Amino acid sequence: MSMKRINSSQFLVILMFSCMFTDSRGDTEVVCVFMKSCILPCSFQSSSDFILHWFLLTTRDTHVHSYYSNQDQLGHQDQNYRNRTSLFKDQISRGNASLLLRGVKVQDEGRYQCFTSTIHGMKTSDISLKVYAPVSEVSISQEGNRITCSSEGIYPEPELTWSTSPPSNMELQDRTRVQQTEEQLYSISSSLMVSDRDPDLSYSCTVRTQRNQRNQRNQRNQRNQRRVTVRKQRGILVWVVVPAWAALVAVFIMFLRCGKKRARQKGSSEERESCKTKQRVNL
Numbered sequence: 052m053s054m055k056r057i058n059s060s061q062f063l064v065i066l067m068f069s070c071m072f073t074d075s076r077g078d079t080e081v082v083c084v085f086m087k088s089c090i091l092p093c094s095f096q097s098s099s100d101f102i103l104h105w106f107l108l109t110t111r112d113t114h115v116h117s118y119y120s121n122q123d124q125l126g127h128q129d130q131n132y133r134n135r136t137s138l139f140k141d142q143i144s145r146g147n148a149s150l151l152l153r154g155v156k157v158q159d160e161g162r163y164q165c166f167t168s169t170i171h172g173m174k175t176s177d178i179s180l181k182v183y184a185p186v187s188e189v190s191i192s193q194e195g196n197r198i199t200c201s202s203e204g205i206y207p208e209p210e211l212t213w214s215t216s217p218p219s220n221m222e223l224q225d226r227t228r229v230q231q232t233e234e235q236l237y238s239i240s241s242s243l244m245v246s247d248r249d250p251d252l253s254y255s256c257t258v259r260t261q262r263n264q265r266n267q268r269n270q271r272n273q274r275n276q277r278r279v280t281v282r283k284q285r286g287i288l289v290w291v292v293v294p295a296w297a298a299l300v301a302v303f304i305m306f307l308r309c310g311k312k313r314a315r316q317k318g319s320s321e322e323r324e325s326c327k328t329k330q331r332v333n334l
């Protein structure tokens with residue numbers, strides 16, 4: 052990877068969010084976070100002369116990125132990918148054909164194909180790209196007897212549920228509305244008429260996708276004032292455990308990389324300084 056192009060915070064983000072799975076078709080599944088950078092992995096047995104194409108598999112295959120004659124070939128690149136793709140130039144000759152996609156949009160979801168042709172033959176590998184915009188903030192407000200809960204900027208489509216504390220067997224009559232923005236992100240909002248019979252009941256609203264959920268509670272105490280508390284649930288795992296792990300891995304990789312660079316470029320103090328800075332940033 053070209054460290055000059057990707058700063059260390061982007062590097063962390065990439066590590067954090069390029070979670071890979073394998074789906075039922077045997078494709079590698081990559082989950083990319085909305086607006087972040089993401090790596091679509093691909094490797095091949097390289098030779099001195101080779102052709103590499105990245106396609107989005109649609110009815111008429113979309114050209115995402117091509118490389119041959121030792122350079123990027125972007126003449127046929129689809130508009131949607133302009134200025135958002137790059138290869139790892141220093142690793143391509145070693146058979147790393149992974150694609151870096153920046154500023155991921157919901158429209159980028161789909162099946163991608165990495166095609167390589169060398170003297171050893173042709174190879175294709177398919178990658179399924181999924182986009183994810185986590186539930187970040189849930190807000191709740193009350194006007195008279197109506198409580199409204201809402202959240203926005205979510206993908207894929209979220210679900211919203213209400214509950215009461217203490218639990219009540221009263222049926223909650225809520226009206227939920229889901230809208231999709233131009234960027235294809237979802238906004239969800241729901242309102243509820245609260246009963247005067249149970250002034251001590253507090254209402255809690257949960258917005259969830261398959262990958263995370265957030266709660267917001269409207270608590271009515273004796274003076275009938277509103278107190279709002281946020282509880283994060285599964286989100287914690289993503290935001291605390293994963294970054295700590297990613298930071299460790301990043302530091303380790305950076306350490307190896309800088310070591311190699313140092314050996315190769317003995318005497319270039321500038322290079323060494325930039326490596327040191329990166330290590331500090333990652334710590």
Ligand SMILES: *[C@@H]1O[C@H](CO)[C@@H](O)[C@H](O)[C@H]1NC(C)=O
Nearest residue numbers: 052092093094139142147149
């Ligand atoms: C290719 O290089 C990138 C950047 O260094 C790295 O993240 C990725 O894991 C490599 N992929 C393969 C298949 O070696």
Ligand SMILES: *[C@@H]1O[C@H](CO)[C@@H](O)[C@H](O)[C@H]1NC(C)=O
Nearest residue numbers: 129130131132133134135136
């Ligand atoms: C791509 O980047 C170049 C140079 O940075 C800029 O001139 C051009 O307008 C950009 N194209 C798009 C489609 O953003």
